[in-house]
Amino acid sequence: MIITLTPNPSLDRALHLERLEPGEVNRATATHLHPGGKGINVSRALVAHGVASRAVLPSGGADGAQIVSLLAAHGVDSRPVPVSGDTRSNITLSETSGATTKINAPGAVLTGEEQAALLAAVDTELRAGATAVVAAGSLPAGVEDAFFTRVADLGAAHGVPVLLDTSGAPLAAAVAHGGLALVKPNDEELAELVGHALTTVGDVLDAAHEVRAQGTDAVLVSLGAHGALLVTGAGAWWAGGPSLVPVSTVGAGDSTLAGYLAADGDPADRLRRAVAWGRAAVLLPGSAAPTPDDVRPDEVAVLADPDPARSLEEL
Numbered sequence: 001m002i003i004t005l006t007p008n009p010s011l012d013r014a015l016h017l018e019r020l021e022p023g024e025v026n027r028a029t030a031t032h033l034h035p036g037g038k039g040i041n042v043s044r045a046l047v048a049h050g051v052a053s054r055a056v057l058p059s060g061g062a063d064g065a066q067i068v069s070l071l072a073a074h075g076v077d078s079r080p081v082p083v084s085g086d087t088r089s090n091i092t093l094s095e096t097s098g099a100t101t102k103i104n105a106p107g108a109v110l111t112g113e114e115q116a117a118l119l120a121a122v123d124t125e126l127r128a129g130a131t132a133v134v135a136a137g138s139l140p141a142g143v144e145d146a147f148f149t150r151v152a153d154l155g156a157a158h159g160v161p162v163l164l165d166t167s168g169a170p171l172a173a174a175v176a177h178g179g180l181a182l183v184k185p186n187d188e189e190l191a192e193l194v195g196h197a198l199t200t201v202g203d204v205l206d207a208a209h210e211v212r213a214q215g216t217d218a219v220l221v222s223l224g225a226h227g228a229l230l231v232t233g234a235g236a237w238w239a240g241g242p243s244l245v246p247v248s249t250v251g252a253g254d255s256t257l258a259g260y261l262a263a264d265g266d267p268a269d270r271l272r273r274a275v276a277w278g279r280a281a282v283l284l285p286g287s288a289a290p291t292p293d294d295v296r297p298d299e300v301a302v303l304a305d306p307d308p309a310r311s312l313e314e315l
C-alpha cells in the first residue's frame, strides 16, 4: 500500500475556454471538478492503474467533504483528518491553444494539533505496513517549513521510503535534512533550490548531484514539454516523446511520480513509465488521472547518460 500525504488538498475546478481574455467576461465551454492536491493526484493515478494507495489529508468544510466523497467515487481510499478551517478550491483555466493558467488558493490554516494528527495518521499507516510514503504539495499557513522533514523521519523510523514533491522553502528544508528516497522538482523548482538558472542538461545533472550529496537517493526532474531526467546513484537518464498539444497540464507532475512508483523495472524503465503517465495526464481535462488505456510507453524514448552540453530546450 502506497500512502500519500497532502497537507494542502484542493477541490480542483477547471474551466475550458477557447481563449482567455484577461479583464473581460469569459464564457467557459466545459467545466471539470476533481479531488486534487499533489498527493491525492498521485493516489488517484495509482488506483486507476490497480496499484493500492490511500490518501491522508486534512479535510474541513464543504469542499473538504466533497474531496473525500469524490475520492470514494473514484475508488480511492482516504484517511481524512478533520480540521477546523475550510479546505481550499483551486482554479484552472485551460485554453484550446494548450495554455493552462492556474490560480491556487492559500488553503486552510492547520493548527499544531491538526498537524500532529496528520503525522499520527501517517504513522498509523506505516505501522499497518505501508510500503512507501509520498508527501506532496504546498504547506498551508501555520505549518513550518520543516514539516516534511518530520515525514522523512517517520519513514526512516519504519524503514519505509519517503518520496517528496514540493517546492520553495519546504523543499529546501527537506533536502538539507536528507533521508528521502526521491524528490521530484520540475526544472524551475530545482533552479530555485540551487539558486541559479538551469539551461543545459549538465546544469540539471549538477543540481541533482548537489541534492543527492545532501542525503536524497534519487532526483526525478520533470521538464514539462521536454520530458524528464532521472539521476540516481547508478547513473542518469533522460526520457521524452513527440510534441503534443496539452489539454490541461494540471496533475502532470503528479501522474509522472505515480508512474515512477508503479513501475518496478530498472531506472530507465521506471523513467519511461513516469514520462508516459505525465504525457497521458496532459491530454486529459482538468486534473483527471490517466488510466492504462491513456498511457503510451512505446511513444517515449529513453537515453542513458544524456549529453551534458545539450540545452534543455533542445530535448
Ligand SMILES: Nc1ncnc2c1ncn2[C@@H]1O[C@H](COP(=O)(O)OP(=O)(O)O)[C@@H](O)[C@H]1O
Binding pocket: 185, 186, 187, 222, 223, 224, 225, 226, 227, 228, 243, 244, 246, 249, 250, 251, 252, 253, 254, 256, 274, 275, 276, 278, 279, 282
Ligand atoms: N507541454 C507538454 N508536452 C508534453 N508533455 C508534457 C507537457 N507538459 C508536461 N508534460 C509531461 O508531464 C510531465 C510533468 O510535467 P511538468 O510540467 O514538468 O511537472 P509539474 O506539473 O510538476 O510542473 C513532463 O515530464 C512531461 O512528461
Ligand SMILES: O=P(O)(O)OC[C@H]1O[C@](O)(COP(=O)(O)O)[C@@H](O)[C@@H]1O
Binding pocket: 008, 010, 012, 035, 036, 037, 038, 039, 041, 090, 104, 136, 137, 138, 139, 249, 250, 251, 252, 253, 254, 255, 287
Ligand atoms: O499544493 P500546491 O503547490 O498549491 O498545488 C496544488 C495543485 O497542484 C495539483 O496537485 C497539480 O499538480 P501538478 O500540476 O504539479 O501535478 C493540483 O491538483 C492542485 O490544485
